[in-house]
Amino acid sequence: MTTPRVVAAGASVLALLTATACGGGGGAAADGDMHVWMYQDTLVVVQDAAVERFNEESEVQAVIDEVPGDNYEERLRTAMGSSEQPDVFFNWGAGSIQPYVDQDMLMPLDDLLAEDPELADAFIPSVLEAGKVDDVQYGIPMRGTQPVILFYNEAVFEDVGVEPPQTWEDILDLVDAFDEAGVTPFALAGADPWTEQMWLQYLVDRIGGPEVFQRIHDGDMEGWRDPAVLEAAETVQDLVDRGAFGESYASVSYTEGGASTLLSEGRAAMHLMGSWEYSTHLDQDRPFAEEDLGYTVFPPVPGGEGDPANVVGNPTNFFSISADTDFAEPAQEFLGYTSQEEYVADMVANGEVPTTTNAEEAVADSPNPDFAVFQYEMVRDAPHFQLSWDQALPPETATPMVTEIESLFNGQSTPEQFVDALAAL
Amino acid sequence: MTGSDTSETSMRTLSQNRPARTGSAPTAPTPSPRGARSMRHVGRPGGAWALPALLYFGLFAALPMVLVAYLSLTQWGGLGSPRFVGLENWSRLVDDPVMRRAVWLSLVLTVLNWIVQTPIALLLGVWAAGPQRNRAILSAVFFLPLLLSSAAIAIIWRALLDPNFGPLAWVGPRLGLGSVDVLGGSTSAFATIVFVTAWQFIPLHMLLYQGGARQIPASLYEAARIDGAGTLRSFWHITLPQLRHTITTSSVLMVVGSLTYFDTVLILTGGGPGTDTTIVPFLMYRAGFRSWELGYASAIAFTLVVVATVIALLLVRFTGFGKMRSTREGI
Numbered sequence: 001m002t003t004p005r006v007v008a009a010g011a012s013v014l015a016l017l018t019a020t021a022c023g024g025g026g027g028a029a030a031d032g033d034m035h036v037w038m039y040q041d042t043l044v045v046v047q048d049a050a051v052e053r054f055n056e057e058s059e060v061q062a063v064i065d066e067v068p069g070d071n072y073e074e075r076l077r078t079a080m081g082s083s084e085q086p087d088v089f090f091n092w093g094a095g096s097i098q099p100y101v102d103q104d105m106l107m108p109l110d111d112l113l114a115e116d117p118e119l120a121d122a123f124i125p126s127v128l129e130a131g132k133v134d135d136v137q138y139g140i141p142m143r144g145t146q147p148v149i150l151f152y153n154e155a156v157f158e159d160v161g162v163e164p165p166q167t168w169e170d171i172l173d174l175v176d177a178f179d180e181a182g183v184t185p186f187a188l189a190g191a192d193p194w195t196e197q198m199w200l201q202y203l204v205d206r207i208g209g210p211e212v213f214q215r216i217h218d219g220d221m222e223g224w225r226d227p228a229v230l231e232a233a234e235t236v237q238d239l240v241d242r243g244a245f246g247e248s249y250a251s252v253s254y255t256e257g258g259a260s261t262l263l264s265e266g267r268a269a270m271h272l273m274g275s276w277e278y279s280t281h282l283d284q285d286r287p288f289a290e291e292d293l294g295y296t297v298f299p300p301v302p303g304g305e306g307d308p309a310n311v312v313g314n315p316t317n318f319f320s321i322s323a324d325t326d327f328a329e330p331a332q333e334f335l336g337y338t339s340q341e342e343y344v345a346d347m348v349a350n351g352e353v354p355t356t357t358n359a360e361e362a363v364a365d366s367p368n369p370d371f372a373v374f375q376y377e378m379v380r381d382a383p384h385f386q387l388s389w390d391q392a393l394p395p396e397t398a399t400p401m402v403t404e405i406e407s408l409f410n411g412q413s414t415p416e417q418f419v420d421a422l423a424a425l
Numbered sequence: 426m427t428g429s430d431t432s433e434t435s436m437r438t439l440s441q442n443r444p445a446r447t448g449s450a451p452t453a454p455t456p457s458p459r460g461a462r463s464m465r466h467v468g469r470p471g472g473a474w475a476l477p478a479l480l481y482f483g484l485f486a487a488l489p490m491v492l493v494a495y496l497s498l499t500q501w502g503g504l505g506s507p508r509f510v511g512l513e514n515w516s517r518l519v520d521d522p523v524m525r526r527a528v529w530l531s532l533v534l535t536v537l538n539w540i541v542q543t544p545i546a547l548l549l550g551v552w553a554a555g556p557q558r559n560r561a562i563l564s565a566v567f568f569l570p571l572l573l574s575s576a577a578i579a580i581i582w583r584a585l586l587d588p589n590f591g592p593l594a595w596v597g598p599r600l601g602l603g604s605v606d607v608l609g610g611s612t613s614a615f616a617t618i619v620f621v622t623a624w625q626f627i628p629l630h631m632l633l634y635q636g637g638a639r640q641i642p643a644s645l646y647e648a649a650r651i652d653g654a655g656t657l658r659s660f661w662h663i664t665l666p667q668l669r670h671t672i673t674t675s676s677v678l679m680v681v682g683s684l685t686y687f688d689t690v691l692i693l694t695g696g697g698p699g700t701d702t703t704i705v706p707f708l709m710y711r712a713g714f715r716s717w718e719l720g721y722a723s724a725i726a727f728t729l730v731v732v733a734t735v736i737a738l739l740l741v742r743f744t745g746f747g748k749m750r751s752t753r754e755g756i
Binding site for chain 1: 502503504505523586587588589590605606607608609610611695696697698699700701703711714715716717718
């Protein structure tokens, strides 16, 4: 698990060199293969299989370059600014690809969809919409939907003799109950502050509704002064003070598997995480994933204005094509593979809930249909799906924002200081 | 460095008594023009000899610095062309509370590093300069951390200090400490960086001091012993003064190293918790490669270059190092 860090450190150095030495230029590595950049995690098997099928039928050979997760965006940005651009790459759609669109570095995919209406109709329209920038399609959905879900360890709940939370009072009671039993109530990977961001996203949405962040997203930083943000920050402080996350969450890493292991080993009772947590457990500890992994929605907060059915997370991930690629035709052909039956079946087999319109039938065949149906209905019935803040905001505000969230969770800033710092960004 | 001024001194001492070996003007009566030219060639190499080094320096140090100075006047996200914004980044730099805190942390780190590393490296180095065989073996063991890369060192220590899955998780409760989250606390995370830096770099400085201590003539110690000086006195009055240039060299390396220290912080703490270990080089990385404000990051980088150069020059000046005075005058 340590290798990604070494690679990442080396990559940053390389990035520095390439950024200064050879800016500009186009086309991918000169080895004649079509390079597909993927975020490295347990779900890449689905894309691996797709590449294999593609290579059987196509003259052009595609290869997958797996990029370590916690440095993915830095490496992508550096590569896009250099001569080592990937031909096809994984991204979060919408705001995350805006800078590339501004520089005309992405291939518009409207023609592809116009020529292949079957592909266009294959995806849930609202999800496909998230792959658009300035009303032009640049991304094709390639992963399942990723709402943030409250996971829990059923065995630990049984041992302590408690029930999964339905209300905020339940949450507070559970914190006390697990604390007494010597179990950390919530696993939290504080070394990766985006996991702490999930708590604030849900709290702000439950307390003030989606309008609060929408205002910030539209560029009004005073929106951080909305009372809902302060109340959410106070709630976080309250949870921290009650010991809801234990003592040592600041050093727990998600990308190295720390938080998930705490949950599966029963050292923590609950874990607020994206739906990919399910496949992480399938991969790391299959018996636990199949027998003891429970899941529920984030409970409403008393007096909150937000609809308790709202979800936060990532609608899905997308594949985009570099405008400079030497493989314009094959790359577009490859994107079509993400709607194929085998691809969808692979996603389902790995615990994902596809964003294709026929997903409802597919999820029934999932290894754990209960989880798949739960997740599918959660997303389908959500009045609002909030994209992760750090993906929705431009990096120059998102980076310091995530650091401020870390400071709040670590008790280095008070809720008031937190709000002031964010409003000043 | 000690070596170079030793040889110069020996030359000067020699020339006082007998004709210098390399033929100086006073002793050679009216040298022929041809002879003078060849003398000059032998004694003092022409500027052309420095060309490769100058080219290398120009290409990989001076030019990038000029580019960074230019970038600091622009707004650039790493894609497309930089946009000229004048002094915008610089005025922001002056007002940025995060930068102010980073500067403070960098200075604290530098001072702490010096205070922690210098005495230990000095004592270890002087001790390792002794003759016994076991010292050679132990010195080699002490030397090991220097052979590891910073990234490897940071990964090792992070694993050792992991509060849930590392050895500390096992040891902590047995010592009655409960779960110890060293890297998660503000002070302890900073202290850990000081400690890991010391663990990594003391061997290098120990090596410098060992070399310096071996250069001290044994006759000095013999004379002191005859005069009745003990080990402590000899150390205080002979070893320390004789090592003063080595101390300067080591201190300059330490200070400039601490100011530009980056890799361990990135891997060990990621600048956290919060911004509690966000020293200036890490802030530069964060601004450049996380926020994609390469213009602002360039302004930070340029500040760092200027500050480090000034501090190094001051150190050299106020320690008398620049005058190249020998430690052995009057011997």
